[in-house]
Amino acid sequence: MNGLFLHCRPGFEAECAAEIQTRAAELGIGGYCKAKPAAAYVVFVTASDDDAVRLQRELPFAQMIFARQWFRILALAKDLRIDDRVSGLLATCANAPVMCDVFLETTDTNDGKELQALCRSLARPLRTALEGAGLLREAAQAQRLHVCFLATAAAYVGVADIGNSSSNPMGIPRLRFPSGAPSRSTLKLEEAFLTFLDAEQRARELQPGMRAVDLGAAPGGWSWQLVKRGLHVIAVDNGAMAEQLMRSGLLEHRREDGFRYRPEQAVDWMVCDIVEQPARIADLAARWLSEGDCRYTIFNLKLPMKKRYQEVMQCLATVRARLEATGRPYRLACKQLYHDREEVTVFAAVD
DSSP: OOEEEEEOOTTOHHHHHHHHHHHHHHTTOOEEEEEOTTSSEEEEEESSHHHHHHHHHHSOGGGOSSOSEEEEEEEEEOSOOTTOHHHHHHHHTTTOOOBSEEEEEEOSSHHHHTTHHHHHHHHHHHHHHHHHTTOBOTTSOSEEEEEEEEETTEEEEEEEEGGGSOSSGGGOOOOOOOTTOSSTTHHHHHHHHHHHSOHHHHHHHSOTTOEEEEETOTTOHHHHHHHTTTOEEEEEOSSOOOHHHHTTSSEEEEOSOTTTOOOSSOOSEEEEOOOSOHHHHHHHHHHHHHTTSOSEEEEEEEOOSSSHHHHHHHHHHHHHHHHHHTTSOEEEEEEOOTTOSSEEEEEEEEO
16 A cells, blocks of 8 residues: 555544645645544555655645644555564565664554553564664664554554654653643643744743733633743733732733733733634734734634634635735744644744
């Protein structure tokens, strides 16, 4: 089989499929998708392996919205021997390049979770076998082997460029809920910072003493992420904020409408997790950036039940048009993060 394997959030297979088909067509690469509802993955089948290689080389993974992780398919290993899966997996790697790492994965489903113990038990023997066959070396070219189990005796096997894929198995970051945070939504903003900003950018663009506005802040999960980094935060929400945040000395609570509030002077960051129609949120964020109220923003778009991919594209087009009208360099990125639900997260900045 030629093509790409793409991990995604369960229930968003159609959006992931629509996106990869659209992006492949933009590169002049044809293909079709195999996707089952709630399977948490999509297979994009190409006419040749060369097409799959080119697609993974020329399409930046960071620009993919609904794909958490991907790899180019080498084989679908079926009927693996229960007493010797390693030999069967090794046989599928006969034409693989020498790699520097290996990820054993499952799909992000209940059935997949039951296979994670199997992955852990196979990790060391498979690595040892790959090293013995000369297929795994730390100094090898920057490619990684992926083995994604669909069942105890079946797995997709493939390779991905380390520089053009997620650094996490299945694209899932291992974040712990921080003690003292007011709500689990805090993990959304933490993941967003790790996804959209590299270490140098986080050090430069999230400095202590910077000023931020959190629209729809209560009870304070997103404000908590900003305060812990030393930013001064104006939390805008008619609801109550967590007492611990109020005692930090870095937060001011304004009981106002997040759509009407405007800062007295420009701030560095505006973040927003308001539950509202996505087009209205996109317009709000674009206005803050284009009119100079903030330099950086991260906001969530709560998606409708139907035509979700189209809705995201329309919202991004709105933001892009407003940013281009400023005539200034800008950055714009969008991702459905692991800690998102029926939503996507957008980062935008005017440099």
